[in-house]
Amino acid sequence: MRPEPRLIEIRKNVLKQNDLVARSLRERFRAAGVFVVSLVSSPGSGKTAFLERTLSVLRANYRVAALVGDLATENDALRLARSQAPVKQITTGTLCHLEAAMVQGALEEWDLNQLDFLFIENVGNLVCPSSYDLGEDLRLVLISVTEGEDKPLKYPTIFNSADVAIVTKVDLAATVEFSWETAYKNIQAVRPGMPVFQLSAKTGEGMEKYLGSLETGLAKVHQAGAV
């Protein structure tokens, strides 16, 4: 006779494999004293221009590098290479997000001890990347003024997985009648207390304040490492 079906409790995180890899990456980043920042946004929000400017400015005083996720092209990596910083492309094929193992694979030939900042640009997507920890210290979510003020309300999950919000392309704010007050209110509604920077990678407006916050982050990492 066939035994009766029964329920057994197991409690296992579905993404435990990714989380384990992310944890080991985080340990490596800590040991090397590198501050790791990842970027998520919808396609066309200006991630690459923002990162290009960030790399160019930070390069004067720090050792910086970037990993760039993209579905099919190497265009972003080529653009970022103009900053003279080491850049590596992760082509994800049809995959809509980066996973920790891809970051691990891409870092194989790099000596993390030679870096102060590592940037990871995720695939342009405001949905899928939210579930995957990449081992980063700081996750930035970018929205451009041309996307409108209600992006946070439409994608609350990604705002909840990120640490800091960046409003980009503010040089176009007046043209598209972007309301900073509304955008800020919406961000705070889905993530109370979230720090927000507004800037333009094109004109450089607001970049200094945001870069200062990254330097503070790096100093904290070094301080923690020294203890």
Place this chain on the structure above:
Amino acid sequence: MHELSIAMSIVELAEEEAERRCVQVNAVHLKLGALSGVAKEALLSCYEMACENTPLQGSRLVVEEVSVVIYCPSCRAQRPVRSVQLFCCSECGTSASEVVQGKELEVVALEIQECAPNPV
């Protein structure tokens, strides 16, 4: 659309567990948080696909949706949020960002049937 890779991870996880215990899986019970970043409907249809040609073929995915609960600093208690668009305490309206529930993406139980024991 990352639900297919999530569904495949669920199947893999259940398969491992079933093999270890020498049981057959009839259903997988999953807790799915409103902030997990995974859509229930898409996951259910992907689950069927992910089960094909595996020992879990024909099994069911039972999804328990989990709403968002925050810690309200004013009430000093765990409270539901007004909505995922408005992270504030449903009782007193204080805004709060400390999420205590709602990010779950967790296999909590398997409905199983023992395989016939091997004769000793």
